[in-house]
Amino acid sequence: MDDELVVALRKSRENFFARVARGQSPLDGVMSPLTRMLIERFGADGVDMTSAWSFTPTDWICPSCGRTKADIVRLNSKQRLMCRLVEHHDHMKDLVEREFKLACKAQDVVVADERAKRFADRASQMVSAYDNTIVCDDCNGADAMAKSAANTHKNFSYSPQEIRQFVRPRPNQPHEIDGDEARRIWKSQTETFALRLKIVKRIAMIAATDAHWHQEIPRMQRAEEVYKNAESIASYNYAPGAHYELAGDKCRPLSDVFDQWRRVVQPKPGSGPSDKDIEYVAKVTSTKFWSRVPDDWCCVTCKRSKRETVRKSKKDWTFLLSDPDFYDQPSGYPKQRVIACGECGALATNLGKEASLTAGISSDQNYGRYLTISELASIVRPQAYGRHNVDNERVDQLMESLVTRVRMLNGVLD
Incomplete structure (x- = not known):
């Protein structure tokens, strides 16, 4: 392997571990601030940590017992701090x-x-x-x-x-x-x-008895693999989204063309859902999201009520939530997580992605971390029971500062 590549890879690994150690990563580890604090609190002589523990964030909560990581740990017989999460499966x-x-x-x-x-x-x-x-x-x-x-x-x-x-x-x-x-x-x-x-x-x-009916298709002939391969090649060449342009402008999804995604005016929805529609949403189509927030909940950014957030999809009414990490202006780190409606979550992703592409930063799965909650709220033009429209003039005013923030958070200095 080329010496320069070895040095670059080693540096990337060091930066990765350093981010975990500073609490700036969505992952945990033996070097995280939480682990170090718990080692000191319990007077542990070492750590017994599973991969599942390190693969989850420090604020993870057990879906069964509801305990935080700080409430889960304890010392084993060797005085090592047990940080153990496991994969529970049906037999x-x-x-x-x-x-x-x-x-x-x-x-x-x-x-x-x-x-x-x-x-x-x-x-x-x-x-x-x-x-x-x-x-x-x-x-x-x-x-x-x-x-x-x-x-x-x-x-x-x-x-x-x-x-x-x-x-x-x-x-x-x-x-x-x-x-x-x-x-x-x-x-x-x-x-x-x-x-x-x-x-x-x-x-x-x-x-x-070989009486099954499934007919396999070679992996690289499957539609999802064709799409993933093209996306991977474009990202590898530091041109995320550019693969859609290979067949001409008309084939490009709006969300992958820097700012065109927000230039489309979303039509005003018709009548809202009936009481029976709401009941069906709550009990059938969107139970997980519907039960997650109380009846008096409203979106933190667009301020729509729970009922107003219900939207008609191609087939039926749906209710979606999103909980992205937003940029926390006072601390300077993307740590402010809130529950927003699905439309605001999509808006945060699209705007963060536009800023990322404008900054020349390769693909990132957590685009919302580049925005503050107030910035997102300032560009939303909400519609009850429908998709948001965007204040493009306000976005144009924000874009320069967003690009600067993207470059800063990714360690890219001018």
Whole structure:
């Protein structure tokens, strides 16, 4: 490897670790301010940290027990600070794999192949009760304790939401569990779990007898890979978004052309959603976002009410939220996180991206960090039940200072 490249890579790594050590990264680590503070508080002789802990921010909260990292840590028998988060998963995928193996070997001749196994893996997602989730090590252990207390099927596992119902968390201590609650949950899931077991066996048999219907396409022929490859090549050449111009202006998405995304006037929406539409949004199409904020919530930037934020998509009414990191003017760092409506989140991304491209900075996934909340609020021209319009004159006035900020935060000096 070229010596200059080695030096550049080493410098990039040093800068990466330095940002974590200064608390300027969305990641954690043994060198972060939080870890150093906790080591001192507990008088630890070292750190026992999992990768999942370092891959999550310092303000991460366990989705099951609700504890912060500061409340999760404790000393182990070697006086090392345990900073342990793990991936909690449904065992159904493992069961599908085992059943597939058994069904294959039960045939006179094994007729299944790698495609059949991949079909079984893909189908296993259908019978999984929840997505793989990062939880604290204590919550993962509480799952095993609850299964024992409730005498569940060996392949059953509690979801993160169900763990939340029976754990009794305490700061910096292992969990206690409510065995009665664990048994109640298992009883309510028994019939559904039996149905899932039947589906597992059926999937395994379909795959093992090579009766599956999935027809694979070579990876680089898949549409999503074609798009990703073109985007990657453009970014590698420090021209993010330029690949859309290869087929002419008419093929370029507006959001990838420096400022044209905000020159389009969004039409005024028609009538708003009915009460039944709102109920459907709350219970079916946007449950996660709807339940996240109270009924009297309003967007911090556009000031629209919860109901006014509901917007008609191509097929139905939807309610979206966004929680980007905004630039915190007093501290000079992008640490101010708020809950905004989805439209304001998209606006922050598009404006930050325009400033980034104007500054000549390559692709960044956290464009909102270049704006303050007040700056975003000053350019929004909100519409109830619809998309925002933009005060382009105000954006033009802001752009020079935004570009300067982008370059500063990315360490690019004139």
